[in-house]
Amino acid sequence: MWTKTFRSDSGDTYVDHKRGLWLISLLIPMMTLLGPFGYLMSGNEWVLAIPIVVFYGLIPLLDKIIGEDTSNPPESIVPQLEADPFYRLITFLLVPMLVAGFAFTAWFAVNQPLSTWGWIAVVVNNGFLCGYAINLGHEMGHKTSLYERWAAKVSLSLAAYGHFNVEHNLGHHATVATPEDSASSKLGESIYGFFWREYPGAFVRAWRLEAKRLSRRKQSTWNWNNEVLQSVIVALVIYGTIVLWLGIEVLPFLLATALWGGFQLTSANYIEHYGLQRKRMDNGRFELCKPCHSWNSNYLLSNWSLFHLQRHSDHHAYPMRRYQSLRHFDESPQLPAGYYTMFLLAYCPPLWFKIMDPLVLKHAQQDLERVNVLPQKKQLYEAMIQRA
Template identity: 35%
Template sequence: MISVFRVVFAPFSLLFISATLLIGGAALWAGMAYVIFAATALDAVWQVRDEGDAESEPDILMPTAILSVVLAAAFAAFIPSATTVELIAGTLIAGAVFGTIANIVAHELIHQEDRPVRFFLGMVLEALSLDPADTVGHDLHHSLVATPADPSSARKGEGFWHFLFRSVPGAAVGSFRLEAKRLGGTGWSLQNRVLQAVIVQLAVLALFYLTAGWRGLLAFICAGALARIIVEATKYSSHYGLVRVPGSDIEMRHSWNAKGGVSSRALFNAGWHSDHHVNDDRPYRQIQLPENAPINPHSAGLTFACALVPPLWFSVMDPLVEKWMLEFASADERAIAAAAG
């Protein structure tokens, strides 16, 4: 049963949310309830911890990506006739889905650089969360993860809002520099994938303006900003407080993982982050949750809510970081953490 569930959950969610936007009115509140409670409720009653999806299961990445574009189109079509209250609700719904399902799919697609159509579609979906630089930024993050040089790895004692304003510009600048290095020092070139993604971002903004005017553009920017906050909160929580010696091997202990909730399984195993970093070319269906990986025992929803309130976050996560230092960290990693304070 769970095999069928994880194949249909993301596509069904996108279709359902698209329908609530197109219908409008009271249907929006059903969409809002679904976005807030569906995955959290499922995690509360249905826990799994087993190997990744079997290779024989259908690859739903492209269908889900296309349905993410359909959702964006439904949002654009919804905007012109929406009342102010409806527009606020619809923007929150769209932003939440842009920052979760659409962004997870985007991340999988931009890892497939040898498949141009998939890579381009990944850029389009990254634009929904106002994150064009991640087209290259994921390479930067994968090479620097859990080190002080990584703008997308949060340090112990660093609040989310401080991290947000460090991560966003840091990842953008680092991504541009990485591309310039790849191109032999010539960053201002159309071969630069960051610039290509920025062009895609501008095109998406233009499409919302052409479809729904300034109201549509503003609504999309608000939805994209919410999506970006969700994406950055995910980055924040995925490596918070963890330490790696620069240049050393990336190991399973350098990422926090979801405790095995069904929502992670149904969303391309995104919560099983350690295996993704250690084996970054592994298809999502093969991602596993190793026994020796650090676990964040809290649901994705609770983790996100706590991240927005730094004192609450520190009270929840700092004890887990201290436990990680005792059970997982090497002597050199403990020394780095001690020097950082």
């Protein structure tokens, strides 16, 4: 179970050494519960900070120690790799684990005598869990299987972000790395400015895209086939059940958790395409999305904990590929660290700009026509290029 050897008809052989690690990766999102369980055993509120230290401290440190993995499975092996139900089972197992963890943390928040600091720490921890749920929904929501798509809706609804599947699949993937995309950050744009553009914009665009899709089918926007409405209903059922169980006093905790969970998605979107832009062709359209239009990261530990989300270049170039077969491309721009580290950098805009802006301009070969730049800062970067 821990490894498996795949052989193709052409004679290629591939040993998946990460096979067993994918199963263990189920435990990573559940580390958000270390704080609440530690508090129940010790009564010490400071243990609620353990998950925060793990995700923002320990994992970045281990990323640097363990290093990167740039290996790819042979293309002749990919059909077997993606047909293996083991990898799909892992994602299905994680859905009820996340729902149970979410419900337990909500119970904990309203039944323990927490200080304001302790309450905020639990919100942050549960928001991390919601971030993992969104990542899982992202992986499953791209698939054609009805079971996986509904599992994605449940997972995304923990953060009240079920509209993501529509906006991401029909919107973001179509306009990624262009000024038209609300989920692609611009050179010179802080994560906080990006949040106010991307977070509410995602729901508005999802609704418009779904209304357009239903209109083409000559169906009313207000019917059960509206996937945005389906997701809203799933979220209301989950949140409503928890409110009926724990009382109305749990609602502020749920809303704060959803907001921080959504900010985890904003953080990922922000770093994944920062400043990158597809070339506009003579016909006015943008070139097809290529691996060079997404920031990539091959740090083994954080990639393993996020179902290869950090191999984002391959995902956008080939969105139907499953996580176990996503590849590294040499032409993809590389982030200087894994996502957990890059999140922290993004939360400090001056430090982010200092590190990432030169990398964006280098990748674009100092050509602002190849950069998705914040319009009000274009002159600043023109002057920066002239000085270089």
